[in-house]
Amino acid sequence: MPPDDLSLGQCPNCGEPISHAWLLVEYTKDDGTDGVWAECPSCEDVVEPE
Numbered sequence: 669m670p671p672d673d674l675s676l677g678q679c680p681n682c683g684e685p686i687s688h689a690w691l692l693v694e695y696t697k698d699d700g701t702d703g704v705w706a707e708c709p710s711c712e713d714v715v716e717p718e
Contacts, residue, residue, distance in 0.1 A: 676706050677717030684710035686717045 674688040686706050692714060693705040708715055 676704055679708040679711060679713070679715050680718050681713055681715060682708065682711045684708055686715075 676686045676688060676691060678685055686708055690706045690709055691704060692707060695703050695705075697703045704717060705714055706717055707713070
């Protein structure tokens with residue numbers, strides 16, 4: 669399991685960094701790439717980190 673401080677990217681709404689601790693779902697997209705959904709610790713929205 670990755671460390672909780674590993675970055676998933678930034679929130680597309682507020683720009684806050686999102687760490688692995690906030691990960692909700694990992695999945696494979698139709699094009700074969702990996703995707704994630706996470707909760708933003710700042711704005712509390714469920715987002716796809718950028």
